[in-house]
Amino acid sequence: RKEVEQDPGPFNVPEGATVAFNCTYSNSASQSFFWYRQDCRKEPKLLMSVYSSGNEDGRFTAQLNRASQYISLLIRDSKLSDSATYLCVVILNTGFQKLVFGTGTRLLVSP
Amino acid sequence: DAGVTQSPTHLIKTRGQQVTLRCSPKSGHDTVSWYQQALGQGPQFIFQYYEEEERQRGNFPDRFSGHQFPNYSSELNVNALLLGDSALYLCASSSIQGGGNQPQHFGDGTRLSIL
Numbered sequence: 001r002k003e004v005e006q007d008p009g010p011f012n013v014p015e016g017a018t019v020a021f022n023c024t025y026s027n028s029a030s031q032s033f034f035w036y037r038q039d040c041r042k043e044p045k046l047l048m049s050v051y052s053s054g055n056e057d058g059r060f061t062a063q064l065n066r067a068s069q070y071i072s073l074l075i076r077d078s079k080l081s082d083s084a085t086y087l088c089v090v091i092l093n094t095g096f097q098k099l100v101f102g103t104g105t106r107l108l109v110s111p
Numbered sequence: 112d113a114g115v116t117q118s119p120t121h122l123i124k125t126r127g128q129q130v131t132l133r134c135s136p137k138s139g140h141d142t143v144s145w146y147q148q149a150l151g152q153g154p155q156f157i158f159q160y161y162e163e164e165e166r167q168r169g170n171f172p173d174r175f176s177g178h179q180f181p182n183y184s185s186e187l188n189v190n191a192l193l194l195g196d197s198a199l200y201l202c203a204s205s206s207i208q209g210g211g212n213q214p215q216h217f218g219d220g221t222r223l224s225i226l
Contacts, residue, residue: 004153008151032213032214034214036214041199041222042219043201043217043218043219043220044154044201044217087154089214096159096166096167097142097144097159097215098144098156098159098167099144099146099154099156099203099214099215100156101146101153101155102153103151103152103153104152104153
């Protein structure tokens, strides 16, 4: 079983739609959680951290369920510029800053 | 303030050759991590350097080696290149003082193609 699992998509949505991505992780010792965004042939860029209490940044909302080992990302009012691959990332509680990535979920927003 | 910088941007090699990739961390950062991202996959952790030593290593063979210099910059060396080594190689830097749970910021990557 992969340490971090995501639906690879692609998710095809029209502009203005709301879309949700899910991610599960296998190691209960995972300590920190993030969503990264990666544009085609570019480096991953941090989108937001994910906290147990849930957190929001504009149109983006992230949720963490430690009991179910499940992370989600909700994007409201999708824009064409949101088209990208969204990577779910965890850090294990090893004391080292080793990021463990999912395979990513591809989002395509169309006019 | 420059972020993480990597060189070269692109590289083409043939099987059996050796390659060296370079990374300069963001100013103020002392830890460098390397990742390999194959097409359609998420980045995979190769190893991490701090104080010029390898702190942790992922599931990569000994053909992959690295080095960190006193100025915190780092090199990734790959020997006996295989077709499967074709990938985007990403460098990320962070500060040990930030703790083990901070996110990392990546350089633009080096795209390595093996013919």
